[in-house]
Amino acid sequence: MNAIPKGKAGLWAAAAAALVILPLAWGSPYPMHIMITILIWSFAYTSWSMMGRFGLVSLGHGGFMGVGAYVTALAWNNLGLSPWLGIPLGLLCAALLALVVAWPCFRFRITGHYFALVTLALSGIVLQVIVATRGLTGGSLGYTPDRVPGGSSIIAFQFTDKSTWYLIALAVWAMGLVIWYAVQHSMMRYALEAISEDEDAAAAAGVNVTAEKLKITVISAMMTALSGALYCQYQMFVSPDSVSGIAISLQMVFAVVVGGIYVALGPTIGAVITILLGEGLRIGFGPAAVGWDNLIYGLLLVIFIIFLPQGILGSIMSVWRRNTARAAA
Amino acid sequence: MLELRNVDTGYGTFQALFGASLEVRLGEAVGVIGPNGAGKTTLMRVISGLIRPTAGQVLWEGTDLATVPAHRIVELGIAHVPEHRRLFPRMTVEDNLRMGAFMPAARPKFAQRLEFVYGLFPRMKERRNQLAGTMSGGEQQMCAIGRALMSDPRILLMDEPSAGLAPVIVQQVFELVRRIRESGLTVLIVEQNVQQVLKVVDRAYLLEAGTIRMSGTAAELSASDTIREAYLGV
Numbered sequence: 001m002n003a004i005p006k007g008k009a010g011l012w013a014a015a016a017a018a019l020v021i022l023p024l025a026w027g028s029p030y031p032m033h034i035m036i037t038i039l040i041w042s043f044a045y046t047s048w049s050m051m052g053r054f055g056l057v058s059l060g061h062g063g064f065m066g067v068g069a070y071v072t073a074l075a076w077n078n079l080g081l082s083p084w085l086g087i088p089l090g091l092l093c094a095a096l097l098a099l100v101v102a103w104p105c106f107r108f109r110i111t112g113h114y115f116a117l118v119t120l121a122l123s124g125i126v127l128q129v130i131v132a133t134r135g136l137t138g139g140s141l142g143y144t145p146d147r148v149p150g151g152s153s154i155i156a157f158q159f160t161d162k163s164t165w166y167l168i169a170l171a172v173w174a175m176g177l178v179i180w181y182a183v184q185h186s187m188m189r190y191a192l193e194a195i196s197e198d199e200d201a202a203a204a205a206g207v208n209v210t211a212e213k214l215k216i217t218v219i220s221a222m223m224t225a226l227s228g229a230l231y232c233q234y235q236m237f238v239s240p241d242s243v244s245g246i247a248i249s250l251q252m253v254f255a256v257v258v259g260g261i262y263v264a265l266g267p268t269i270g271a272v273i274t275i276l277l278g279e280g281l282r283i284g285f286g287p288a289a290v291g292w293d294n295l296i297y298g299l300l301l302v303i304f305i306i307f308l309p310q311g312i313l314g315s316i317m318s319v320w321r322r323n324t325a326r327a328a329a
Numbered sequence: 330m331l332e333l334r335n336v337d338t339g340y341g342t343f344q345a346l347f348g349a350s351l352e353v354r355l356g357e358a359v360g361v362i363g364p365n366g367a368g369k370t371t372l373m374r375v376i377s378g379l380i381r382p383t384a385g386q387v388l389w390e391g392t393d394l395a396t397v398p399a400h401r402i403v404e405l406g407i408a409h410v411p412e413h414r415r416l417f418p419r420m421t422v423e424d425n426l427r428m429g430a431f432m433p434a435a436r437p438k439f440a441q442r443l444e445f446v447y448g449l450f451p452r453m454k455e456r457r458n459q460l461a462g463t464m465s466g467g468e469q470q471m472c473a474i475g476r477a478l479m480s481d482p483r484i485l486l487m488d489e490p491s492a493g494l495a496p497v498i499v500q501q502v503f504e505l506v507r508r509i510r511e512s513g514l515t516v517l518i519v520e521q522n523v524q525q526v527l528k529v530v531d532r533a534y535l536l537e538a539g540t541i542r543m544s545g546t547a548a549e550l551s552a553s554d555t556i557r558e559a560y561l562g563v
Contacts, residue, residue, distance in 0.1 A: 187431065194417050194428050201415035204377055206403035206432035206480060 019170060024163050032162045034279060038271050039169035040231050045259070045267030046176040047223030048252040050183065051216050053261050055112075055196035058217075059249050060101070060119030061224050063126035064094045066244025068225025069232035070130060070137060073145045076156070078136075083157035087229045094225030095218045097122075102217045106210045109199070120246065127245035142239030145232065157233050165234050172230060173268070176223060180264045183216070192216060247294075254297050258304050260311030269313045330355045330515060331376070331407075331484060336385035338375050345371040347539045348385065353484065358506075358516040360526045360547070362560065363536035369519040370412050372536065373488045376517075377409040378402040404432050408482035412489050414473040418462025422453055422472055425461045429479030438481060446475040449508065467498035474505060478514075485509065487518040491525065503529055523560040527551050 023035050048061045071090035075081040081089070101122050105115055131139050138144075151160040159165055183189055191212045194202040203209050232238040241247065251274065259270025277296065281289040308315050331353040339345045345368045353359045363369055374380045376387055378399035387394040389405055397405070408429075417425050426446060430439045447454040450471045456464060461472055470490055477485055490506065491499040503525045510516055510529065520526035527533060527547045535543040535556065543555065550556050 187436070190420075190424060190428055191431060193420060193424075194431075197417040197419060198415050200379060201411055201417065202428070203379065203399040204403070204409045204411055204415070205428045205476065206400050206435070207428070208398070208400040 020167070023166055027163070029162055032166055034275065036162065036165050036169045036234060038268075038275050039166075039173040040227055040234065041255070041275060042268040042271040043169075043173045043176045043230075044224055044227035045252055045255045045271050046173075046180060046264075047220050047227060049256045049261055049267045050180065050220040050223065052253070052256055054192040054216065056213065056217065057112075057116045057253070058119040058220075059116050059246070059253065060122035060126075061220075061252050062123045062244045062246065062248035063119075064098065064221040064224040065228035065231070065248060066126045066130060066238075066240065067094045067097060068228030069238045069243045070143065070228075071225075072229040073143055073232050073238065074136065077146050082155045083229065083233060084155070087157075087226065090229050091222045091225050094221045097126075098218050098221035099214065102214055103210075106213045106217075111199070120249070123244065123246050123249040127240050130240040130244060140240055142237055142242075144237050147236065158236070169230065169234070172226065177264055179219070179223065183219075184264070188212060188215065251297070254301050256311070257309075258300060258311055260314030260317075262310065263314050263317055266311050266313045270311070273312070330390060331517065332386075332388040333372075333376070334386045334388065336372075336375060336382045336387060338371060338380055338382045340380070344383075345539055346375065346382075349536070349539070349541055350385075351534050351541060351544070353515060353517050356513065356515055357532065358510045358518065358530040360530035360533035361517070361519045361536050362521070362523045362526060362533055362550075362556075365521065367536045368539040369521075369536055370488055371539075373409060373412075373486050373517075373519055376402075376486060377407060379409075400432070403480055403482075404434060406481075406483035407486065408477035408480050408484070409486045410473050410477045410488060410490065413492060414469045416461040416469055416473055416476070418460065420461060421458050422461055422464070423457040425472055425476050426453070426457075426479050429476035432480060435480045439479075442479045442481055446478050449478070449512075450475055450505075465498075466494045467501055470494065470498075470502055471505065474509070478509075482514070484515040484517060487516065489519055489521060491520060491522045499525065523556065 023032060026032070044065060048058065051058060068087070068090040071093050072083050072086040075086035075089055076083060101118065104110075105118055110118060130137050133139075145158070148156045148158055152158060191202065191207045194205065194207060195209055195212060199209050228243050231243055255270030255274045256267045257270070258273055259268065260266025274297070278293045281292050285292070304311065310318060333349055333351050335348040335350055336346055337344065337348060349368070349372060351359070351361070361369055361372060371380065375382055376394070378394060378397060382395060389407065394402060417428065420428070423443075426443060427439065430436060430442055435442070452468060453471060453475055456468065461469060464472065474487070474490070487506065490502045494502060499522065506516065506518065506529050518526060518530065527550060530547050532544065532546050533550050534541050535550070543550070543553065545553070551561070
């Protein structure tokens with residue numbers, strides 16, 4: 001690894017400072033809300049891409065998001081457990097769920113399309129469980145964590161102030177990128193790339209194929225559950241449709257493919273595009289445009305897979321790299 | 330060093346090996362020859378743990394490998410160059426070699442092993458940043474052998490290193506095998522190219538329809554009528 005050149009480090013620091021200060025200085029609630037939503041979903045999409053980029057295409061990550069959100073909220077309302085403990089509990093549940101689903105898949109070499117189908121079922125099952133246990137979870141009507149008097153409390157992880165949420169979401173999003181880079185610069189990445197190309201050859205080279213795949217799946221599931229818990233605490237409301245189920249799972253795949261699956265900021269670009277598209281349609285066309293975003297997603301997905309398989313950011317970066325290489329030569 | 334005792338194995342209900350027994354001693358080069366579908370690749374896969382024996386034993390220095398998972402078998406010093414090379418085509422040559430030294434015990438020796446492999450195959454050093462899938466067949470075979478050597482193995486299993494290569498490249502590949510032998514490594518090599526392989530091994534086994542039909546020194550087998558008629562065409 002090369003050390004980052006001085007000028008570049010300064011640029012990064014400036015960008016980070018701008019991300020922290022500018023939105024706070026602006027202070028208007030609607031753009032702030034959009035920024036927070038983008039950051040939380042960016043983190044969720046990054047979590048999905050952790051395994052998606054290695055050919056482990058999950059269509060069930062909505063399930064993990066739902067587990068994170070509901071476990072945290074249920075523990076708070078029913079057991080009085082602070083989200084500071086409830087969130088780790090939700091992450092643990094998501095990790096267990098990931099193990100239960102993924103271990104048999106990996107052990108018995110269920111890969112590619114078949115793995116995607118198994119995970120698709122997972123996302124449907126979590127949705128059905130939430131709907132079926134209506135007495136506890138509120139079913140399809142949704143669920144609200146109990147508000148603390150006054151609205152804000154660190155212990156309850158509830159804040160009425162949008163700038164607090166912005167900083168939390170920014171920190172978690174940055175943490176997602178840090179985990180992405182940690183994997184990128186680890187032997188795990190080589191192992192997983194090798195596995196995605198040829199499982200037998202990877203095993204023959206000494207890679208414990210099942211263990212490596214399980215590790216990244218659990219990491220990805222826990223990160224996704226965290227995004228679900230954050231989303232719920234921020235919105236103070238979750239419904240099965242907003243964090244779980246097949247629609248959310250597919251939306252993750254769509255956003256990451258559009259943004260760029262092999263680059264760190266690809267999922268973030270994907271989140272910016274999907275959320276701005278959704279909001280734009282909502283503001284521009286109102287109720288007349290309900291469901292249009294899904295139509296446009298589907299169309300864009302086909303176009304991207306055929307013409308820009310590296311996604312927007314991925315394509316821009318490879319063109320840029322080619323040009324700088326040519327300039328250097 | 331390595332011994333197979335009456336090994337049966339197969340895929341589902343199809344049995345591919347019937348009571349196969351063979352032995353490789355330290356420092357030897359041993360060949361397994363036989364026609365297509367005889368079970369040669371299966372024999373290699375059962376040694377490196379990619380499939381399991383249904384009966385019999387695979388012994389490595391006296392311990393049974395039956396329950397040892399594939400990635401642990403590599404750690405024991407058994408490196409496998411799979412049939413058709415099985416490189417990681419979208420990774421660079423050097424990253425492919427890095428994968429060969431993946432196991433924790435091999436990682437500290439990575440730089441040293443890399444130098445060894447580049448010394449053996451200078452071509453790989455020239456091509457280290459090239460994607461493995463874009464090289465010629467002979468170079469890919471070199472890279473596959475290099476990857477197996479990265480783990481500093483005690484025995485090298487080579488599955489049909491000449492498969493799918495042009496005749497002139499086949500010569501070069503056997504030259505590589507000879508060089509690896511001379512470096513003192515124990516080698517078990519499976520081949521259809523009987524004429525060539527008998528020139529580089531000490532002893533060989535003839536495998537037909539999942540059964541060991543014959544064994545002996547390379548000279549004995551080259552002189553045997555069965556082999557001369559069926560495999561050498563003389």
